[in-house]
Amino acid sequence: DAGVIQSPRHEVTEMGQEVTLRCKPISGHDYLFWYRQTMMRGLELLIYFNNNVPIDDSGMPEDRFSAKMPNASFSTLKIQPSEPRDSAVYFCASRIWGQPQHFGDGTRLSIL
Amino acid sequence: DQQVKQNSPSLSVQEGRISILNCDYTNSMFDYFLWYKKYPAEGPTFLISISSIKDKNEDGRFTVFLNKSAKHLSLHIVPSQPGDSAVYFCAASQDSNYQLIWGAGTKLIIKP
Numbered sequence: 509d510a511g512v513i514q515s516p517r518h519e520v521t522e523m524g525q526e527v528t529l530r531c532k533p534i535s536g537h538d539y540l541f542w543y544r545q546t547m548m549r550g551l552e553l554l555i556y557f558n559n560n561v562p563i564d565d566s567g568m569p570e571d572r573f574s575a576k577m578p579n580a581s582f583s584t585l586k587i588q589p590s591e592p593r594d595s596a597v598y599f600c601a602s603r604i605w606g607q608p609q610h611f612g613d614g615t616r617l618s619i620l
Numbered sequence: 621d622q623q624v625k626q627n628s629p630s631l632s633v634q635e636g637r638i639s640i641l642n643c644d645y646t647n648s649m650f651d652y653f654l655w656y657k658k659y660p661a662e663g664p665t666f667l668i669s670i671s672s673i674k675d676k677n678e679d680g681r682f683t684v685f686l687n688k689s690a691k692h693l694s695l696h697i698v699p700s701q702p703g704d705s706a707v708y709f710c711a712a713s714q715d716s717n718y719q720l721i722w723g724a725g726t727k728l729i730i731k732p
Binding site for chain 2: 564599601
């Protein structure tokens, strides 16, 4: 079975540029989560979707961050404009009702 | 306000001995707890879970113990193997379908 697939694995870009992170959840999973991991704050939930609908975006740090899930097999997390403090590892996870979350291998983002 | 705490950033254990990782929580509404394991450059992977109706759950070399009165859970790994070297995260939620609150992680090093 294919797991959660994230792209790109690494992204290095300059401050002010738009960044788009992509996620393909496991087929049949109806929940999708975006997390950010930093040394200072650990693993933080940014937003999660149920059946493609955003349920809780209270973890999204600012208006510069936005997430979409246009269909059950694809989600994006965008940062525009990006800032150096956005540098982190971003994880996507998916799950089905009553089961644990399955994580992708993350995108390591560096904003110069 | 850290609702889930893993107070040991790292732990070193001899191969073949028991590894004990600890986790404390403050929210008495939590009744579902999970342990995830994370290797470098990979996403966290689910290891074992326990609900508050139990005080122990076992899966092979891994056992999780829950002490609800003390708001404490622990993960025991017996015997420890070199492949167990990883970061272990404790997570908690109000039930299996709520969002997870994560601890900061404990880095386990198994010495040969």
